[in-house]
Amino acid sequence: MTWKMKEIVLAVILSVICGVIYLGWSTLWIPISAVIGPVGASFMFGIWVIASPIVAYIIRKPGAAFVAEVTAAAVELFTGSHFGLAALLVGLFQGIGSEIAFAIFRYKRYNLFTLMLSGALAAVFGMIYNLLAKGFGYYSTEVLLTTLGIHIISGMILGGWLAKVVVDTLAKTGVLEQYAIMKEKRKKEDANGHVSGL
Structure with missing residues (x-):
């Protein structure tokens, strides 16, 4: 597309x-x-992957989630993130994870489940980067599983669910009228109206 x-x-x-x-x-x-x-601070993770579901939910094109996360990570890096280059590299992995969530459904399903799955997979791929960068011996099994679990939950809530809330709120203002999200919504409304009118 x-x-x-x-x-x-x-x-x-x-x-x-x-x-x-x-x-x-x-x-x-x-x-x-x-x-x-x-x-403990792992609960904050989800905000770092919110760009992917926000942009993908609005534009609904292959690559949207990946491009959004990498771009956001690059902006974080070049505006002075203390994480340095790692901010961009982890963004690449998180973008891949997020993109997979939409690819699984062939870019045809953009509901709350898919957005939350996007946040969850971004967390999984982000942890893969951390393991590769820090070494598999960096985390104890307990710390790894605890951190990953919190990241997944945070990704689902602060990444996926919050992204839907933000975009749906924006949609109500009318600023997204020319984008795929509203075109799909109008198609569904027209279809429901047609069926109910039979």
């Missing part, structure tokens, strides 16, 4: 906004992790 210029522009704008949010969230993570520890 060919991307339209307006879709590219919106994807970039939203990804940049998310990237700035990622940077702020990264900064907030420092004092929180210092107080409750890195494992």
Whole structure:
């Protein structure tokens, strides 16, 4: 599917906004992790993958989730993330995981389940990056499973569920009228109206 210029522009704008949010969230993570520890602070993970479901939910094109996450991660990196290059590299892995969620359903299913699956798979692939970067001996089995579990739950809630809430709220304002999300919604409404009118 060919991307339209307006879709590219919106994807970039939203990804940049998310990237700035990622940077702020990264900064907030420092004092929180210092107080409750890195494992405890894992509940914050989901915000770092919200770009993928937001952009994919609106544009509904192959590659949207991956491009959004990588772009947001790049913005976080170049605006001064203390995570350095790791911010971009983990973004690549998270983007792949998120993209897989939509690919599983052949880019035809954009409901809450798929968005939450996107956040969950982003968490799994993000952990794969951490294991490769830090070494398989970095985590004890207990810490690994606990961290992964919290990341998955956070990815589902702060990544997937929150993305749907944000986009649905934006949709009500009318600013997304020219995008796939609203076109699909109108098709469903027309179909339901036609059936009920029989």
